[in-house]
Amino acid sequence: MGMSFQHIRNATSVLIVNGKKILIDPMLSDPGELPPVPFTRTLRRNPLTPLPVPLHFFEHMDAILLTHRHFDHLDKKALSILNKKLPVFCQPEDQAFLQTAGFMHVHAIQQSYEWCGIQMKRIKGQHAPGFAAKLLGPVSGYIVSTAKDGSIYIVGDCIYTPAIEETFLKYQPNIAILNTPRAQMLLGTIITMTAEDIVRLAELSPTTRLIAVHMDAISHCTFKRQHLRSFLKERGLEQVAIIPNDGEVIDL
Numbered sequence: 001m002g003m004s005f006q007h008i009r010n011a012t013s014v015l016i017v018n019g020k021k022i023l024i025d026p027m028l029s030d031p032g033e034l035p036p037v038p039f040t041r042t043l044r045r046n047p048l049t050p051l052p053v054p055l056h057f058f059e060h061m062d063a064i065l066l067t068h069r070h071f072d073h074l075d076k077k078a079l080s081i082l083n084k085k086l087p088v089f090c091q092p093e094d095q096a097f098l099q100t101a102g103f104m105h106v107h108a109i110q111q112s113y114e115w116c117g118i119q120m121k122r123i124k125g126q127h128a129p130g131f132a133a134k135l136l137g138p139v140s141g142y143i144v145s146t147a148k149d150g151s152i153y154i155v156g157d158c159i160y161t162p163a164i165e166e167t168f169l170k171y172q173p174n175i176a177i178l179n180t181p182r183a184q185m186l187l188g189t190i191i192t193m194t195a196e197d198i199v200r201l202a203e204l205s206p207t208t209r210l211i212a213v214h215m216d217a218i219s220h221c222t223f224k225r226q227h228l229r230s231f232l233k234e235r236g237l238e239q240v241a242i243i244p245n246d247g248e249v250i251d252l
Contacts, residue, residue, distance in 0.1 A: 003149045003175075003252040007244040009051055010217035011073050011157070011179055018117050018146050020062040024154060026078035027071070027217075028055065034071055039135070039185050040220035046072065047217045052247030055081060063115070066090040067156035068127070068139040069097060072218050089113060089120055091140040109142070119145045123167050125158030128191040136191060143171055150174035152252065157183075157214075159190065160197040168205040175252055176201065178241070179214035180228065181221030195223060195231045202240040210241040211250065 006014040011025040027034075027047065034046040058078075064086055066074055079101050087105040088098055095108035107113055109122040123141040126133050141158055145151035153173035158164060168176070178201070183192040198210060215225050225243050232238050244250060 003152065004249060005152070005175070005177070005211065005252055006249045007211075007213050007246065008053065009049060009246045010047065011067070011214045013177070013213065014061070015065075015144065015152065015154075017144060017149060017152075020116055020118065021060065022063045022065050022144070023058065023061040023082075024065045025067055025073035026058065026064065026082065027073060027075045028058065028077040028081065029075050030077075033077070034075060037072070037218065037220040041184065041186060042219040044219040046219055048219060049217045049246065058082060061086060064088045064103075065120070065142060065144075065154070066094060066098070067125075067141065067154065068137065069094050070136075070157070073157070087115065089115070089142075091122060091124075091138060093138045109140075117146060119143075121145075121171075123153070123155075124163070125156050126161050126163070127157050128159060128185070128189055130189075132185060132189050132191065141167075143167075143173060149252075152177065153208075155179065155193070157192055160193055160200065164201075165204060168201060168208065172205060173208055175209045175211065176205075177211050177213060180212045180223065181215045181218070182223035183214075183218070183221045185220070192221075195228050198228075198232075198241050199235070199237065202237070209252075212241045212243050215243075216246075 004016045032045045084102045092108040098106045112121045121143040125139045127136040127139045141156040151173045152175040180193045
């Protein structure tokens, strides 16, 4: 059956595994419907780009996976239109919010959870260095796997840390989804992965297929797809990472 990954926009994507469609980090608003990102250098409203699919596309999901609940990963439009009967998998800190929002089947993953033959292992992350990490709150990544299809590591809004290195070395995921927009706060603090981190992970785990997302859609994300493509090409590393366009489907 195999896995496939459809990049929708920003960090929103659909992972098809074991015949199930898992919607990841749904931000479904039209351009400009969301406010500027607080504590950043820009006053531009979000998102910057439209959805590449119609809203009724999201009526056919089997589950939702949430890395954290910043509005560019879970927005009011998603809360209003998604089926509240869908199972939602999340970090423990987000469980109460999702239940209050009306979702009936919220599963807070402490360490791991199995659903429909799919194993989900939560990897605690760090959204920023130092004090900024407390300001931004908790974030998680997930390794989603089946015995037949292998594993995909959805890293989430995590900066590069020794814990991330340990996770790659320990689990050696077949695929990794990296949020690499070089997002910045007011004083220049970097709060996501960067192009340089892609190179580091490619060297650390050369058997892992890397997919870079979370670009072009949110105002505080300073590194765009064209920048990343140029960065890798200049170093002869075009094959190191896949950089999907909005709506693009990748067979895994």
